[in-house]
Amino acid sequence: MKIIVLVKEVPDTYGDRKLNLETGLADREASEAVIDEISERSLELALSFADANAGTEVAVLTLASEGATATIRKALAMGAGSAIHVSDEALRGADLGLTAETLAAAIRRVGFDLVITGNVSTDGSGGMIPAMLAELLDVPHATGLSSVTISDGAVSGSRPVESGVQQVSANLPAVLSITEALPGARFPNFKGIMAAKKRPLEVLSLSDLGITADNPEAARSIMLTVAEKPPRAAGVKIIDEGDAGDRLADFLVENRLA
Amino acid sequence: MPDFELSEDYQNLSDTVREFADQVVAPVSAKHDEEHSFPYGVVSQMADMGLFGLPFPEEFGGMGGDYFALALALEQLGRVDQSVAITLEAGVSLGAMPVYRFGNEEQKREWLPLLASGKALGGFGLTEPEAGSDAGGTKTRARLETVDGEKMWIIDGNKEFITNSGTDITKLVTVTAVTGTSERPDGSVKKEISTILVPTNTPGFTAEKAYNKVGWNASDTHPLTLKDVRVPEANLLGQQGRGFANFLSILDEGRIAIAALAVGAAQGCVDESLKYAHERFAFGQAIGKYQAISFKIARMQARAHTARLAYYDAAARMLAGKPFKTQAAIAKMVGGEAAMDNARDATQIFGGYGFINEFTVSRHYRDSKILEVGEGTTEVQLMVIARDLGL
Numbered sequence: 001m002k003i004i005v006l007v008k009e010v011p012d013t014y015g016d017r018k019l020n021l022e023t024g025l026a027d028r029e030a031s032e033a034v035i036d037e038i039s040e041r042s043l044e045l046a047l048s049f050a051d052a053n054a055g056t057e058v059a060v061l062t063l064a065s066e067g068a069t070a071t072i073r074k075a076l077a078m079g080a081g082s083a084i085h086v087s088d089e090a091l092r093g094a095d096l097g098l099t100a101e102t103l104a105a106a107i108r109r110v111g112f113d114l115v116i117t118g119n120v121s122t123d124g125s126g127g128m129i130p131a132m133l134a135e136l137l138d139v140p141h142a143t144g145l146s147s148v149t150i151s152d153g154a155v156s157g158s159r160p161v162e163s164g165v166q167q168v169s170a171n172l173p174a175v176l177s178i179t180e181a182l183p184g185a186r187f188p189n190f191k192g193i194m195a196a197k198k199r200p201l202e203v204l205s206l207s208d209l210g211i212t213a214d215n216p217e218a219a220r221s222i223m224l225t226v227a228e229k230p231p232r233a234a235g236v237k238i239i240d241e242g243d244a245g246d247r248l249a250d251f252l253v254e255n256r257l258a
Numbered sequence: 259m260p261d262f263e264l265s266e267d268y269q270n271l272s273d274t275v276r277e278f279a280d281q282v283v284a285p286v287s288a289k290h291d292e293e294h295s296f297p298y299g300v301v302s303q304m305a306d307m308g309l310f311g312l313p314f315p316e317e318f319g320g321m322g323g324d325y326f327a328l329a330l331a332l333e334q335l336g337r338v339d340q341s342v343a344i345t346l347e348a349g350v351s352l353g354a355m356p357v358y359r360f361g362n363e364e365q366k367r368e369w370l371p372l373l374a375s376g377k378a379l380g381g382f383g384l385t386e387p388e389a390g391s392d393a394g395g396t397k398t399r400a401r402l403e404t405v406d407g408e409k410m411w412i413i414d415g416n417k418e419f420i421t422n423s424g425t426d427i428t429k430l431v432t433v434t435a436v437t438g439t440s441e442r443p444d445g446s447v448k449k450e451i452s453t454i455l456v457p458t459n460t461p462g463f464t465a466e467k468a469y470n471k472v473g474w475n476a477s478d479t480h481p482l483t484l485k486d487v488r489v490p491e492a493n494l495l496g497q498q499g500r501g502f503a504n505f506l507s508i509l510d511e512g513r514i515a516i517a518a519l520a521v522g523a524a525q526g527c528v529d530e531s532l533k534y535a536h537e538r539f540a541f542g543q544a545i546g547k548y549q550a551i552s553f554k555i556a557r558m559q560a561r562a563h564t565a566r567l568a569y570y571d572a573a574a575r576m577l578a579g580k581p582f583k584t585q586a587a588i589a590k591m592v593g594g595e596a597a598m599d600n601a602r603d604a605t606q607i608f609g610g611y612g613f614i615n616e617f618t619v620s621r622h623y624r625d626s627k628i629l630e631v632g633e634g635t636t637e638v639q640l641m642v643i644a645r646d647l648g649l
Contacts, residue, residue, distance in 0.1 A: 190308055197266075
C-alpha cells in the first residue's frame with residue numbers, strides 16, 4: 001500500500017506569530033518554523049501502520065518554500081521512505097484552491113492508495129484541504145477522525161460531531177484527515193537521522209505539475225484588507241457582593257458561552 | 259585548525275534528544291526525584307529512540323553511531339535530569355560496553371542485542387566496601403570448580419554503589435573478582451582480577467535495598483551480595499587476569515560520558531538561571547539587569563563552554579584512536595566542577611526557591627555533587643593528570 005502524508009511547515013506555536021501587514025501573509029521570520037504537530041500525528045499514523053504491515057510505502061508531501069528542507073528531513077528521519085517537496089515562487093500566498101489543486105497534481109503524479117492529512121493546520125486554519133483534495137482526486141473522504149483503522153482495502157474511524165460520534169468508512173483509494181486525538185509522533189532515532197539523508201527527496205515546481213498559478217479561469221480568493229489583531233481589551237471583573245453567581249451566569253449567557 | 263562545529267548528523271541527534279528531554283523527561287523529573295522512583299516510562303521511550311544502542315554496530319542491534327553520539331545525548335539529558343542521563347550512561351558504557359569490547363562472539367550475540375535495545379539493563383559491579391578509587395583492593399573471589407561435571411565459577415563477595423543493578427529490567431551484572439594470585443619479583447602478592455558475566459536471576463545474587471542518596475534519586479543504585487553464585491566457565495568476560503586492565507579502559511571512556519553529562523548539568527543551570535533572570539523582578543527591574551546576577555551567569559556560561567570543549571577534545575581523540583586518558587581525566591574533572599559550581603551559583607540566583615526541592619536548579623545542586631566523585635574522584639583525575647606530567 002502507498003500512503004501519502006501531507007506535512008506542513010508552520011511558525012512555532014510557542015513563538016511569536018505575526019502577519020506581515022504589507023503582504024497579508026504569515027511573517028515566517030517572526031518565529032522558528034516547525035512541522036505542524038497535526039502533520040506529525042498524521043505521519044505517526046502512517047508509520048505505525050507501516051511498522052505492522054510490511055510492504056507499506058510512506059511518502060511525505062509538502063508544499064513550502066525552499067527553506068523547508070529541515071522539516072522534510074525530520075519527517076524522513078522519523079521513518080518516511082521518500083519525500084516530495086513542491087516549491088515555487090508563484091505559490092507564495094496560495095489560497096486553498098490553488099494549494100489543493102497543486103497538492104492533488106503532485107499526489108496523482110506519484111500515485112496513492114491513501115492520503116493522510118491533519119484536519120486543520122495551526123497557521124492557516126482553513127480546514128478545507130482534505131475535502132478539496134478528495135474532490136479533485138475523485139475519491140471518497142473521511143475527515144476529522146479521532147480514531148482510525150486502516151485495513152487492506154478500506155479505512156474506517158470515528159468522527160466526533162456536535163451531537164454525537166459518527167462511525168465512517170471508505171474504500172481505498174481515499175483521503176482521510178485526523179484530529180489531535182490521535183497519538184503524538186515518535187522521536188527519530190540515530191539510524192533514521194543518518195538514513196534520512198539518503199532517502200529520495202523530489203523537488204517539483206508548478207510547471208512540473210502543469211499548473212498555472214494565475215489561471216484566469218480558476219476561482220481564486222483575493223485578499224482585500226489585512227489588519228493587525230486588535231489589542232486585548234481588559235476583561236470583565238466580577239466582584240462578589242452576594243450576587244457573583246448570577247452575574248457570572250448572565251455574562252456567559254450574554255456572550256453565548258453557556 | 260580543529261573545528262568544533264557539529265556535523266549535521268550529530269546536530270540532528272542532539273536536537274532530537276533535546277526535544278525529547280524537554281517534552282518527555284522534564285515534566286516528570288521532579289515527581290520521580292521526590293518519589294525516588296525509577297522512570298520506567300521514560301527509559302522505555304529512550305529505548306524506542308535507540309539511545310541505548312547509540313555506539314554499537316547495527317549487527318548487534320545498535321544504531322551504528324559512536325561514543326561521541328552517546329556523549330551528545332547524555333549532555334542533552336543531563337541538562338534536565340541527571341538521574342535519567344546516568345541511567346543511560348551506566349546502561350551503555352558500564353552495562354553493555356564491556357560485553358562489546360571484551361566479549362567473545364557468542365557473548366556478544368547473547369547479550370548485546372538485548373542491552374542495546376534498552377529493553378534490558380546491565381550493570382558493572384566493580385566498587386566494593388574496601389575498593390573504590392583503589393579498585394585493586396577487590397575482595398570478591400571467584401574460583402573455578404567442577405560441579406556435576408561442568409566447570410563453574412563460584413563467586414562470593416560484596417559490591418557497593420552499583421547503578422542499574424536492581425531494576426525490574428536488569429538482566430546482567432558484570433562483576434570483577436579475584437581469580438588467583440601471582441608473586442611479583444619482589445616477593446609481594448599480586449591479585450589476578452577477572453571480569454565475569456552474572457545474569458541477575460542466578461541464585462545467590464541479591465540486589466540489596468536501594469540507597470537513600472543525596473541526589474540522583476531516580477537512578478537505581480544498590481549494594482550487591484554474591485553468595486555462592488555459580489555461573490558457567492564460559493561466562494568469563496575477556497581474558498582471565500585482564501579484568502583490571504579492561505575495566506580501567508572502560509573507566510577512561512566512561513569519563514568522557516560523565517563529562518558530557520556534567521556539561522549538560524552545568525548548561526541546564528545556565529538555561530534555568532537565564533530564564534529566571536528575565537522573569538524575576540527586584541527593586542523595579544529584572545534581576546538580570548544587575549551585574550551581581552549577569553556576571554554570575556556569564557561565568558556559569560564560560561564554565562559550561564570550556565568543559566564542553568574539553569569533552570569534545572577527549573572524544574575526538576578517542577574516536578581517532580589517539581591516547582585520550584589525560585584528556586578524559588581533564589574533561590571529567592572540569593565537567594564535574596562546572597556542574598557543581600554552576601549549581602551553587604544557580605541556587606543562589608534563585609534565592610529561597612533554590613532551596614525548594616522541586617526546582618530544577620536545586621535538583622542539580624543535590625545531583626551534581628556525585629559528579630566530583632563517581633567514575634573517578636576529582637583527586638583521581640588529578641593523579642592521572644599529574645602522572646602524565648611526569649610527577
